[in-house]
Amino acid sequence: MHLRQNRRGSHATIVLFSLIPMMTVAALALDTAVARHRVAQVHVAIDAGSLAAMTELSLGQGQDVAEARAVGFADLNPTNNLLTFSTSDIEWGTWNGTSFSSDTYANADAVRVVLSTDIPTTMSGLLGVNNVTASRTSVAYLDTPPGGSGCGFFSAGNSSIGGMVDFDAYDSTAGVYDAVTNGGEIGGTCSNGNMTVSGGSGTLAADIYAGPSANFNVSGSPNFLGDTGNMASEITFPTVDCTAVEYPPGSGSFYDFTDSAIADGERAGVSHGGELSFENGTHTLGNSGTAIPGDGGDFPDVYGVYLGKLALSGMAAISLPAPTLICVDGAVQLRGGGVANAGNDPHNFTVMATENVEISGNTDFYGTAISNKNAQVSGTADVFGLIAGNDAANYSGTVNMHMDLTLPEYWGLVLPSDPVIVLVQ
Secondary structure, three states, X not given: OHHHHHHHHHHHHHHHHHHHHHHHHHHHHHHHHHHHHHHHHHHHHHHHHHHHHHHHHHOOOOHXXXXXXXXXXXXXXXXXXXXXXXXXXXXXXXXXXXXXEEOOHHHOOEEEEEEEEEEEOOHHXXXXXXXXXXXXXXXXXXXXXXXXXXXXXXXXXXXXXOOOOEEEEEOHHHOOOEOOOEOOEOEEEEEOOOEEEOOOOOEEOEEEEEOOOOOEEEOOOOEEOOOEEEOOOOOOOOOOOXXXXXXXXXXXXXXXXXXXXOEOHHHHOOOOOOEEEEOOOEEEOOOOOOOEOOOOOOOOOEEEEEEOEEEEOOOOEEEEOOOEEEEEOOXXXXXXXXXXXXXXXXXXXXXXXXXXXXXXXXOEEEEEEEEOOEEEEOOOOXXXXXXXXOOEEEEOOOOEEEEEOXXXXXXXXXXXXXXXXXXXO
């Protein structure tokens, strides 16, 4: 009888002593979980501060406003009073894609917050661990994605579309334009100034935008197939200067077309810098001189021509057996049969003018035309490529405008993308 009672007492003692380590382990586990939760709270608060600071910078606010908003947003996050976040913890700078460099607020596109705080423990103190350190380096930066839709028909001034004008787009690298197999895509028609669209039932397969604070005026019954509205910011116009012609566009390589060794007017049968004017017939421009190197891809080697004026009327046309770039210190008037280049590829012909560019009548135009003044397309012309006018761009009549989707990016004529804020932890 006494033996049984002793056994029962032994079991109770064993259970009692077993509970102590079990409860200790449970307490430590709870302590660790609480500490981890509080560390996460601190991290969230620090990230909230850096994101808030970057948001204010992106909105154009001053440094004091951005830093105050960072502290305010960090304080909104529950941290059990474990975090002291002040403006001295905020550092402005730039982000190169892999690392942060300190800089002034005026030059900044990134912000860095570095903070460390101790989180007290309870049961872990029995093991000599009185606190857990929560450290965080939070970097937020502004990232601008690649440009959006291309503006193949563009003006830095005002633009107007009237009559029965049709717009669409195609990819010239996939072959010639075909309404069924390589056409009918949504293009882009943009203006830094006002945009006026009026007239009948032309099909406008294009995103059409006015400038950031300009007017978008619509009358009649235009058939919009793309987006319409205002651009977020202006697009820089590719100014024409015959003494510094960039080719390929966007390459950073410039050529002085007033130098006859680079751009020979005699290729067109006229004196260097002279006037090329035809009223009828087809006229071929030869291949003399040294070609300007292309990029080995979309833009081929081209032969340069420097003119004082280019004018076609009646049924006159120009044939270009080799890719050609013409810079005109004057006006361009294409009122005849058009310009035919090798394969009717818009990359094979570029005409740049310091004065107005007019494409009208029944002209077929395959290429890029850029004017420092006004660009006008009217009549029954068919355009395949890109048109840009600095002062204005106007499209009227029953013209067909087929934007080459591959061209706007080279000339920098793309809708600016809205910057996004990226958090780096």
